């Protein structure tokens with residue numbers, strides 16, 4: 001870790017040490033070191049011929065249900081095989097070092113919950129949840145077909161209304177889940193520190209969260225190997241990968257606690 005990064009880590013630790021309410025906003029970059037490609041490069045093999053934005057829409061699902069459902073089954077298999085990197089466990093440890101911590105994620109892979117994070121808000125839904133396309137009636141995940149290979153797969157039908165069952169994720173052009181979004185916005189407006197990890201800050205409305213936090217007087221800390229839309233407003237920028245920076249941040253906080 002370069003000297004300048006240590007200085008950034010120490011500055012981030014100072015901001016977190018005095019915060020009562022902390023929000024951690026994570027994006028696709030948080031899962032990158034666990035082998036889950038970010039949303040925009042998530043296609044290989046059979047799926048390489050399709051642009052994800054052609055698959056992740058309700059219109060695409062209605063036109064080609066088996067193709068879209070098969071693509072999500074492939075992503076579920078990818079995610080289930082993923083091993084959460086040390087950055088995920090660092091966030092679990094961080095929750096024990098500050099009075100209150102909530103993770104607000106754009107990711108649909110469920111990795112934060114899998115490693116034991118308790119307060120997680122999924123702004124874009126989850127690959128492991130299903131509902132029907134007409135009325136969003138919940139559909140039991142253990143009834144969803146899981147094709148073995150990368151192939152198209154006919155979706156099941158809702159047991160209540162008979163319409164096709166879809167993944168319970170937010171598709172392009174769709175609104176975010178109301179309750180989760182209201183909670184996330186309220187936390188951003190009342191936190192004292194926000195850690196923004198692995199997001200380009202390009203996708204609305206999730207990209208508003210750091211601005212809301214900054215305008216509410218919170219310290220905004222970015223963790224990303226690349227500059228982003230958030231870098232300009234962040235008070236501290238840890239220019240590195242989540243799997244390295246987050247454990248270093250927890251170590252700095254823990255050392256500080258024992259001093």
Ligand code: OAD
Pocket residue numbers: 026027028029030032033038039040056106107124170171172197198199200201202203223224225226228240241242243
């Ligand atoms: P993006 O793919 O737009 O941005 C990923 C960010 O992660 C980039 O800024 C990378 O520099 C950074 N990154 C890459 N590797 C990293 C690492 N090891 N550690 C930390 N950061 C790393 O992903 P998001 O900003 O999350 O929305 O936007 C993804 C959203 O766009 C998805 O949720 C999806 C899509 O539209 C919906 O499905 C509604």
